[in-house]
Amino acid sequence: MAPKTKAAASKKAAADKVSKPAADKAAKPAAAKPKASSTKAAAPSKPASKSAAKPAPKSTAKPAKTAAAAKKSATTSKATAAKTKAAATKKTAAAKAAPAIKKPVKNSNGKRPIDDDDDGDAEPSSSSSSASEASQLSEPRPVKKPRVATSAEGPTGWRKQVVLKRRKRTVVNNPVPTILLDVFVFGEGSSGELGLGSKKHDGKKPIDVKRPRINHNLDAEEVGVVDIACGGMHAIVLTKDNRVLTWGVNDDKALGRDTTWAGGVRDADADDSDDEDEDEDDSGVNPLESTPTLIENGELEETDIICKVVATDSASFLLTTDGFVFGWGTFRGADGIIGFAKDIKVQPAPMLIAPLQDITDIACGSNHVLAMDINGKVWTWGSGGQFQLGRKPITRHAGPTATLTPQPCGMFGKKHYAVSIAAGSYHSFYIDNHGRVWSWGLNNYSQTGHYDDTGKDDAMVLQPKLVDSLKDANVVMVAGGEHHSVARTKDGKLLTWGRVDGHQVGQPADLFNEDNAVFDENSRPRILLQPTQVPDVNTQFIAAGVDTSFAVDVIGRVYSWGFSANYQTGQGTTDDIEVPTLIDNTAIRNREIIWAGAGGQYSIVAAEHESDGDSDGSPAVNGH
Template sequence: MARTMQTAKKANQAKRKAASPSPPAPPPAVAEEERQVKRRAVAVPKQALQAIEHESHNTVPGEVFVFGDGDCGQLGLGEDVTERLRPCPVSVDGKQVLQIACGGMHTVVLTEDRQIFSWGVNDEGALGRETAGELWEKSGNASGQPGDPYVPGKVAVPQEAGTVVQLSAGDSHTCALTAMGAVWAWGTYRDSSGVMGFGTHTRIQLTPVCVYEPRKAEDQVVRIASGADHTAGVTAGGTLLTWGNGQQGQLGRVGERLSDRVKMETLLTPHAVPFRRIRGTSNRISDVNCGTYGTFATTSSGQILAFGLNNYGQLALPGQVPVYAPTPVKALEGKGVTLVRSGQHHTLVLAEGGSLLSFGRPTYGRLGQKDAEVSADAACPEPKAVDGLEGVQVAGAAAGLAVSGCFSEAGDGWLWGFGTSNQLGKGDDDEDEIVPKKLAETKRFANQKIVQLEFGGQHAALLCVPK
């Protein structure tokens, strides 16, 4: 099984290197049309906007710790460090950090002075800064002084973007939310055929560019989240925006079949997701969380809606088929859900009272349910409690490709699932964990309180403050 995961990893790296990075120039007619659109947009007066706030914006700075496999630089510890078996601190230009976002093979952080630093794979522009390699060399924009992708490097966000308050990251893209509710992004999205593109006329975006700018207070985005190849944002007015790859239904607004023209114009630009009003509930969205191929939206009345890939019951919906429109998750009704974190084929839910539930694919122990069936095609769509956490007041959680983790109100961590990528932080022990195993304190990782946990494809990252 480990060899299968490693083979898939090498295949993904080969796909990234084979992708053509040259962004085609728009034809004259298209360029003129874009200029006309911009002129019309300027004529529309913008409302006076104020800085946004959302409970998901962390304002307490801490220190970054990483562990797992890092042969492509995703640990940020230099080219010679290809793995860390226990949590290891990362120096981010000597700065404290407010937030971590892990992509498939890259990591980005937001520092206390609101700067963005990135490291890891940059084959498709996910780092947002110049590094060595064909991507920048063929772009015509190389300075001749490329940065090192194996250590944290600063992303130059244009000054007009203003203050950054939140980050999200997917397999090959990164997004940044600003205090005025605009979204900046870079990299690209992928579909089943390879590089899908970043925008209507952009194949790969090398540096940060504005992809969404509000003109009214109700249109300001207050929260962003990313799956492998899609992004979602919640506005102050309660609208859910999605863009990127929608092949598995994860955008919640497109069907199974789309023409190439519709793909470029509709998928890669933020558009609102239509919600059918359900009697006795609100269709105003207050929060969103993305799995690898799925999306969970929370309404202001606390209802959970889901759409996307459901082949192992990871949406807790019946049928094990893709869901293309927002659908109420009846299995979570009445549970007081406060947090949803979804991985590739499984999902974790934090319910009222600090209890943790899981559902989806049970193999490798990722559900943390000791009695779950673990055959190759097994599916567990019914939310059940994670074993081994009795008496633990869970504060946060994360789900990866085949791993899971959580941390308590006291800041202690528990990890379980696939062990071969060293994402469980157990040292030389690379066996799978069927139920949560507490993360041990070490000399480098002592007296630390975990306040955020994130998983990449083969690595994990923690944001910690002193206990």
Template sequence: MEKEETRVEEDEEQQQEIWSWGAGTDGQLATGSLQDEHSPRFIRSLSAYGPIVYLSCGGAHVIALTSGGRVLTWGRGTSGQLGHGESVSNLQANIVKALEGFVITHVSAGWSHSGFVSETGAIFTCGDGSFGQLGHGDYDSQCYPREVSYFASKPVEQVACGMRHTLVLLRGNVEISIYGFGSGKRGQLGISMDKVKSTSLPQITRGLENLKIVSIDANGDHSSALSADGSLYTWGRGFGCASDTYIPCFSDVAFPISKVALGWNHALLSTREGDVFMLGGDRHGVLSDLQNSPSTTDVRGKSKENIRQIVPGPPNVKAVQIAAGAEHSALITANGSIMTWGWGEHGQLGLGDTNDQTSPQVVALGRKTTCSHATPRVYCGSGFSFVLMTRMSTFG
């Protein structure tokens, strides 16, 4: 019996490995402890739930989506953001039982609230509602996921949770596709030319009518949308020295964008060719001294924003994925390298120390992966990081 259990365990490791590092004071690393980890830590506890296909890392909690559409959460839960019916933190992952009757296709973790979208287009929210960010028409918090009734006849495709606001992208070719609710004092809802303190009911995000939006993102007081032709639109708190914008503005960056990752003071952009650029950011080493670093190149578009290219290594090395935490960044290169830079106070760069880094550094996992032909994906929370190493054949 012992040998059979060992074989099962090895097979699970070969299918997928999960690693975490950084701030752990609320249990967000799923290590079973409340301490920071300065180097990647192998997480064995999540293998019991089957392959995980997506993670969303928030202020200090994590939402995991399995291949079967089940939802796991762990970390800080003091506002009910874990969806387990109580306002307590969890050091280990637990299934969100209130969503067991649904196949969930998209999730998002904000600072202290959470959003979940089902395959039928229903959207559920829970956690802190004190800014109206749950979209239920009140400012109450919720410990269980509750369906946002406003979208009962408007199927939802994606949800994006920022610090105190939420964006929703509707499904299909609809004329008006993005809605916002929650805090709007920095313009992050995009619902009015005037300053809006908050709204607890979904409101239409202006300025994106008749555009085919394929993805949305939110973090801190920032919001963004990406159109099918690679055009980027941003609103909310300005990056760098730029002023706040209250409705979506086209970012004239002179090249089509395929992926966006927002931090608190910066944004990462990547092209279909794998080039990575950064907007804003001048704290904790996120962009300091980059003009003197051999790993960056200045690129200036027609907008007022400075856009700097991030070069992870030799010129022929390209990125296949990007991620942004509060004030740190990560990418995966085409050759499978995991690279991080920026703020490192909690060990969130995974480099074995708490130093900041102004250019991408390679993260070494603690041991050689047992996942053959593994495809790594990186996810960043406010001060922590996760990596999924998954066999390509697992979902093929």
């Protein structure tokens, strides 16, 4: 019975060896010696090691072995070795596939590896054990984590993480504005557009401001505003110490911060009193939306110095001194929300806009953005339904989100490049290095300066086209409204063109004739076809709202004209202002205005603060 007992023992030892953790990454193909392999594999467990070492003395105690038994033992050893090798191979494959030790993508092009874990950039050594790998993963790494964007996904507000590309070093050094501004607001404020908060100040309500009023929340000495932008129903400012503040409507996250308010809507039946001295919060405006407040940092880093702010109807954007663009909010089209980026519907906080870099200027329309790089190339993105992006038509298969990635428009090179950009609601401009103006987009009121198909609802200029009527005008600045446009020449002339029926162009009634205008069925002027000079105004700055315009003259006086139903002209009336009219009230009468801007139903003008002050220390990211 000795051979049978020996064979059984050998078979049992082989089975024990396969069942123990011999098939780990340390297992080698050379483990054809079952006894040595079994002893080594059992090392992590001391009791198992002792029992596994016993069969060796048995085989030496009884050397007599039949040929059949020897053959059977050899066969068993070979089978055991094969099983051990297969188990080791399977274990190694499983270890390679395990997400906990997934190797990051090799970073050879300056981009961040796209890795959901992102616990470090070091590639694990192939010779390291599972224990050491687990230890490395549990320890903190001294590697800086990539910027992660949080974006709202769908109506439920679930957020998705997006790891962005690493930013490359650039040669751009955009200047930072330094002039401190006193900010004056007027127009509709029922949604917090004026930034006056929700309470009365000096006995005045923060809504329906008929004439310019100083915004007490933006004190030049304490806050120090140096740049301003007006969106459709929100506004954004940059301060002297690199902070960004926003206020207004936040339905599409255009404010870049949370404005959830526990106050909610007032109960109209709760208080029917006629007391003239009502509750200070009687405006019903959300105080978190109506008060200028810091945005969230999002993907902004400590080294980011902001030099410009701009806004669309539902989004906001920042330009940094080193030529990068950040944004948040969303873009809308004719059918509602398009999205902010390819896989992001609404972006709640600053996000780096790829692939833009070396950008020197940015401009916004209602739902599209222009960016100009250091080489004078113009990039566009956003809603393109009226060809305001100046690109070739997007194919149906590409889908509506294809326009959300910045791409160049037009043909640019060493001999032809942009030096300035501007945008109307649905049309766009750039001025080239020869002083010529190019335009594209919606043209139903000749707002691009081209009068082909003027008067037709679907009239559009598909790609950048030279505005012949401005060829010799030496234009240095352009601004666009919804259906009209304004330009300033090098010698201060004011030019306007486009829609007339709301007095958007500010031209006297006797100017229009059959040669320069289109009339309606009642013989009233409807469209001014070509850029035409407005008399008696010498400008240094121009701006346009939806149906309202502004011009600042060389001595700092500001003029307005156009649609005024919500007091957005600052003239104290809801009647349209037919021609450029001086805004004159005690708040700004003796002030030198240097900037103006307008949203949908409100406007802002700014004067240089009378006593400039320097900020203390180096700017911090968004003031934090």
